[in-house]
Amino acid sequence: xxxxxxxxxxxxxxxxxxxxxxxxxxxxxxxxxxxxxxxxxxxxxxxxxxxxxxxxxxxxxxxxxxxxxxxxxxxxxxxxxxxxxxxxxxxxxxxxxxxxxxxxxxxxxxxxxxxxxxxxxxxxxxxxxxxxxxxxxxxxxxxxxxxxxxxxxxxxxxxxxxxxxxxxxxxxxxxxxxxxxxxxxxxxxxxxxxxxxxxxxxxxxxxxxxxxxxxxxxxxx
Numbered sequence: 001x002x003x004x005x006x007x008x009x010x011x012x013x014x015x016x017x018x019x020x021x022x023x024x025x026x027x028x029x030x031x032x033x034x035x036x037x038x039x040x041x042x043x044x045x046x047x048x049x050x051x052x053x054x055x056x057x058x059x060x061x062x063x064x065x066x067x068x069x070x071x072x073x074x075x076x077x078x079x080x081x082x083x084x085x086x087x088x089x090x091x092x093x094x095x096x097x098x099x100x101x102x103x104x105x106x107x108x109x110x111x112x113x114x115x116x117x118x119x120x121x122x123x124x125x126x127x128x129x130x131x132x133x134x135x136x137x138x139x140x141x142x143x144x145x146x147x148x149x150x151x152x153x154x155x156x157x158x159x160x161x162x163x164x165x166x167x168x169x170x171x172x173x174x175x176x177x178x179x180x181x182x183x184x185x186x187x188x189x190x191x192x193x194x195x196x197x198x199x200x201x202x203x204x205x206x207x208x209x210x211x212x213x214x215x216x217x218x219x220x221x
Contacts, residue, residue, distance in 0.1 A: 024129055025129055025133070025203060025206075026127030026128060026129035026133055027114070027127055027128055027129070027133040027134075027136055027137050027199060028126045028127040028128075029114060029140075030195055032188070032191065033140075033191075033192055033195065036188040036189075036191075036192070037107055037111065040184075040185070040188070041104060041107060041108070044100050044103070044104055045104060046067070046068075047097070047100065048097045048100040048101060048104070049067075049068075050068045050071050050081070051081070051093055051094060051096070051097030051100075052094065052097050052098070052101075054086055054094075055086060057071070058071070058075065058082075058083065058086070059071075059072045059075070073177075074177070077166065077169055077173065077174075077177045077178055078165050078166055078178060079164070079165040079166070079168075080092065080093045080165045081093060084165075085165065092157060096150060096153075096154060099146070099150055100150075102146070103143055103146050103147055103150070106139050106140070106142060106143035106146070107140070107143050109139050110136050110139045110140040110143065113128065113132055113133075113135060113136035113139065114128050114133075114136050116128075116132070117129070117130075117132045117133060117136070134203070137196050137199055137200060137203075138200070140192065140196055141192070141193065141196040141197060141200060144189040144190075144192035144193045144196065145189075145193060147185055147189040148185075148186060148189045148190055148193065151182065151185045151186050151189075152186070154182070155182070166178055
């Protein structure tokens with residue numbers, strides 16, 4: 001009897017698939033963003049208080065001194081803040097002040113989400129990730145777009161009204177008392193739009209291949 005050697009009919013074991021590498025996304029506010037918010041939020045609160053509490057906050061009003069004394073000068077530079085438009089019943093500046101409240105709340109929500117997120121993870125950490133981080137970026141981006149849009153509208157209102165509120169100023173006064181101060185609310189929020197928008201675009205671009213791969217895997221099953 002001749003012995004026969006048995007051969008296995010089982011297919012060779014496929015090599016183990018490499019595990020996909022995953023990166024943990026997190027959002028960290030830039031130093032410039034935090035500095036800008038630290039400066040702008042108190043100023044916007046101060047401005048909004050003056051606008052919404054008029055005429056009490058105006059010269060001669062019971063709330064004018066000492067908090068809003070500088071607005072005696074600014075009301076002469078920009079008549080939208082002075083008695084000219086107030087006596088005319090022009091509501092544009094008040095409407096802008098109301099939007100300032102919404103904008104400020106959005107920035108505070110952003111800072112709150114970032115701070116709470118970094119504390120939950122690690123007291124020494126600077127970034128906030130997951131859904132909370134994504135929400136923080138979305139809120140801050142929306143607020144920055146709102147700031148720029150509102151400021152552009154304010155400038156365009158002057159242009160299309162023939163510079164009715166600021167045209168009486170000398171070029172030097174206009175530059176240092178109106179253009180530069182108001183221009184800051186165009187420059188720094190535009191930087192935030194670019195910075196935060198880049199994060200949003202990069203996140204969506206990175207999520208798209210993963211979503212496609214997941215969908216293909218579901219179809220195979």
